Amino acid sequence: MQLIACPWCGPREEVEFSYGGQAHVPYPDSPAELSDEEWAHYVFFRDNPRGRFAERWNHNAGCRRWFNAIRDTSTYRFESVYRLDDPKPVTP
């Protein structure tokens, strides 16, 4: 069970967190103007990379705050965590 570094609480047990899927998928400004296909992409389509992935996490058994993280999907290791209002880190 790994430790996840909540940006507000620091390192806490993995079981305190819940996963929120891909980060940086904003709710569209004007859903009504989207085609069905564009809307379906927002609702259902997410990246599924092997390697670095920007994800949303929620410290729901702790401070209940959402945050973003860069995690390697092949090793599960968190490379960085950042607040929702921080820009996505530039990774090499």
Place this chain on the structure above:
Amino acid sequence: MSTLFRTTSGGRIDRATTVEFTFDGQTLTGHPGDTLASALLANGRHVVATSVKYGRPRGIAAAWAEDPGGLVQVEEPFPEPMLLATTVELFDGLAAHGLPGQGRLADVPDSARYDAVHAHVDVLVVGAGPAGLAAALTAARAGARVTLVDEQSEAGGSLLGGTDRLDGAPALQWVAAAVAELARHPEVLHLQRTTAFGAYDDGFVLALERRTDHLGTAAPKHLSRQRVWRIRARQVVLATGAHERPVVFADNDRPGTMLAGAARTFLHRYGVLPGREAVVFTTDDTAYDAALDLHAAGVRVQAVVDARPGGSPQRREQCERAGIRVLSGAVVTGTRGDERVTHALVAPFAGGEVGAAGAIGCDLLLVSGGWNPAVHLFSQVRGRLRYDAGRGAFLPGEELDGVVVTGSAAGVADLAGCLADGQRGGRAALARLDIAPTADDRLPAAPDPVVPAAPLVLWRVPDTSGAEGATSFVDLQRDATVADIARAVGAGLRSIEHVKRYTTIGTAHDQGKTSGVLTSGIVAELLGVPVQDTGTTTFRPPYTPVAFAALAGRDRGRLFDPERVTALHDWHVAAGAVFEDVGQWKRPRHYPRPGEDMEAAVLRECAAARTGVGILDGSTLGKIDVQGPDAAVLLDRLYTNLMSSLKVGSVRYGVMCGVDGMVIDDGTVLRLAEDRFLLLTTTGGAAKVLDWMEEWAQTEWPDLRVHCTSVTEQWSTFPVVGPRSRDVIGAVFPGVDVSTEAFPFMTWRDTTLDGVPVRLARISFSGELAFEVYVNPWYAVAVWERLLEAGRPYGITPYGTEAMHVLRAEKGYPIIGQDTDGTVTPHDLGMAWAVSKKKPDFIGKRSFARPANADPLRKQLVGLLPVDRETVLPEGSQIVEFRADGRLPAPPVPMLGHVTSSYRSAELARPFALALVKGGRERIGDTVHVPVGGTLVPVEVTGSVLVDPEGARRDG
């Protein structure tokens, strides 16, 4: 039988005390400090069990957890299956018997306690042998917070089974001093009888402490029997030692066949001679220690059979001085004996070819094929292993953050090296923690190591018995042989993982501690590939078996999951309520009177609510307090209907959907102030809805000034329901004008009762005139009893969740999650009226514009009335349709939908159901069929509102 095979002195046993135990019904004796295995051997007993597949006799083949032979079932003091005789500590009154590969669980409840403790440490050291003790001392002396765990009953590791000397004295004196020094450090926790069985990410290690097992019937009841330690360590030092590896040959499973190092352990630690006449078969130098030590203890060592062509010159010289015959360039090809070994078959061995065998009489055949570092925990945390061809072993192949491997687990062979490597490991861990080691970090003086002759890597002796490997056992616990591996490879399997699953090697109780690397070697040999390419199978926790009871700890029975009860729980119990679980809540399902079954009770409770007055404990309803200047904006975005237009003092029903437009929850919203709302959610949906609101407020609309707080447990809630509810509320709250004009439907009022704030709301989940009473749970019982008292003239009847469900279903009110399943829109529920057409957007709105949402064949919520007026359709039943000719279509018969709710109705005097049916609203008036048991029950499709469709009763 007396203990004929006990030496006259030495060992770690308490010879002054004798304990009695029974094995296979026979009463035997031993001493404190013995294991069951050493006590059996002391009594001359090698045969312990029979094998799982072939029923072959099996005996004790090792001295600790790697033993594949001595499986036993303990019967007293408490039945426990599948234990190793080598790891069961002896105590007075122990009763056990051998097992044919599988045991029997206790059929009486386990009265022992199990618990768990969390520990957070700087350095965790696993293993209290020379390397582990050196590492722990180094870390402790530097002031680090250290935990040292070791699976044996006392510290010392390999030193317990040898004759090593340190600082010119027996090594165990240094062990005792080291343990005493560790005990003086306040930040050191030292746990023996504690097996680290799982290593996980970020220094998380699980260890099982056996706290009272060794005490038998004398175990104090107040102590937990076993304890799981959940250790989070900044650095883990693995000093887990090594397991001796056997060599495979024909009939190598015959009792009396044992690892050479194990025989030394039985001799030195337990004072036991494992036989009278020994043959020692080896491929390296370490087994010579066993030969020489046993010889010195009076065992006749018939021969040392060394597979190496040149043997070991220095060891040969030692043996010659002792008068022990050494046969170099020779192997053991098989054994003879009825049960116990009587002869070893020894043959010349050169260039991989075996010559003619001769028999050497013996009752003990010791085997050593080299040593496998115990890399299990290192591998569990995904440490890569590398194969060392020189010694035929897999060693840690990389540095891991947070893990240091030391001593023989890292491949260090001699005592001086293990001590130095342990100190190095401790210092490496300290360096990563930025802690400086102390200057006085002294190691004991160990004899200079003797460089051994190079070992020979030999996995198996070619089978000259004619059995073609069918009696050459690789995994004794699975009865799996060289022939089985050959069959797997012959069938085309190349991956060691596939071979494992095909042959079952390594899947037994011992998880392949002796068989794993042998299998890798034999597979590589058969395939003609390097062993490095074959690799090992994945090491997974647990290292040794862990009882489910220990893993469960205190989380069993009523403590398995939290139980939530309302403030009225004791009242419900006293009233004879039958409870049901709703999420974690205990809710009264119905209140049967004497002689009533559930159906009768529910019909009575429903009739009371429809014709008089009923009262429900609705305190479990989810309640969320939403506050802030932008509270109305958030609700407008999350509910399908408009909430910002709700007036303070009023209540509105609302539906929430996901972005896919499917209903996720429903409930009512009270506007408490311009900037404050109270949301009522379903009992099961409370946490989910709060999470949903937080997710949107935090991730998409952080600009909104709004806060959401769960207040579920801050308010007890009692719906008072029925035509006479106004009389009851009016009587209890005389200051409130309860007339329809003054207190209309879907409004709320605050009042007080004897100074206690109470909120009343005209909300109805039954279609009847109803008032919901909200009060601080501290006063719940008092207010509830006032309501009952005031309702007595009207026959007020407490009702449970079952009646609540019948009443709501009669009105077609869906339960989200029962009548819906994540594919249902508000329109499918007939709630187009709850979907705002004014709002430019809300969550789910865009999905409603999909063509599929307008499909007339979508499943829609309708009512069903069984035509026979008798059948209660089972919920979940499928719905089918006859063809025009009155017969079923050919199979597979198309399914139109399914029954979601079904009850017997007092009001309708017949059963009814709600169902999701394709194109359901178009089918109103049709007859469809529901298979129930073996028959097709005709049912009429109706609208979903079966009672008071005009809504005439809500105002009484």
